Amino acid sequence: MVSGTGTNMEVLLNAMADPDFGANPVMVLSNRPGIPALEKAANRGIRVVCIDHRHYLDNRLDFDAAIDAALRQARVSVVCLAGFMRILGFQFVSAWEGRILNIHPSLLPEFPGLDTHRRVIETGKTFSGCTVHAVTPELDAGPILGQAAVPVLPGDTPTCLAARVNRAEHRLYPAVLRRFLNKRRETPTRLTTP
Numbered sequence: 001m002v003s004g005t006g007t008n009m010e011v012l013l014n015a016m017a018d019p020d021f022g023a024n025p026v027m028v029l030s031n032r033p034g035i036p037a038l039e040k041a042a043n044r045g046i047r048v049v050c051i052d053h054r055h056y057l058d059n060r061l062d063f064d065a066a067i068d069a070a071l072r073q074a075r076v077s078v079v080c081l082a083g084f085m086r087i088l089g090f091q092f093v094s095a096w097e098g099r100i101l102n103i104h105p106s107l108l109p110e111f112p113g114l115d116t117h118r119r120v121i122e123t124g125k126t127f128s129g130c131t132v133h134a135v136t137p138e139l140d141a142g143p144i145l146g147q148a149a150v151p152v153l154p155g156d157t158p159t160c161l162a163a164r165v166n167r168a169e170h171r172l173y174p175a176v177l178r179r180f181l182n183k184r185r186e187t188p189t190r191l192t193t194p
């Protein structure tokens with residue numbers, strides 16, 4: 001799921017081209033029409049869906065329900081948020097918990113939320129980074145699955161720090177997703193007795 005440029009989406013799609021990766025991209029879903037990520041995915045022949053959040057401004061539950069329906073219809077088993085910039089509600093996240101990952105451009109638990117790079121620089125940090133975590137109802141607070149650190153250099157602007165973090169994200173996200181998928185395969189299915 002994407003909201004913008006889609007560079008993380010691209011590296012995940014590239015990684016999935018390896019038959020040993022353990023996943024296939026079934027759909028790229030956006031909350032905004034006309035974004036580069038959608039065009040990139042469509043150019044690769046991947047099904048794209050846009051659920052425009054502006055049509056649901058007074059009803060977030062319906063927005064979440066539309067996303068949920070689209071994911072189920074496409075028989076999605078794992079969701080990767082890759083620069084998806086809308087907050088998903090409790091009901092949606094609870095339904096997908098354990099099957100939904102997010103990448104965040106800071107070393108969580110530090111700097112959750114927006115405007116990360118400016119806050120990192122203003123706080124005088126000498127390093128920053130990115131985190132892939134399991135999504136839980138509390139924003140940017142789910143179990144951490146992997147992190148990569150980068151230095152904050154003297155004179156860094158939020159833009160150049162963002163670019164450095166973004167490059168680290170491109171190494172981290174495919175590696176963490178691969179491990180996540182392997183673990184899922186290793187976990188035996190629990191059969192419930194009726």
Ligand code: GAR
Binds near residue numbers: 130169
């Ligand atoms: C990435 O830096 C990602 O960590 C961030 O958006 C960027 C998307 O870049 N995500 C968040 O801030 C989520 N709260 P991309 O579209 O080039 O992958």
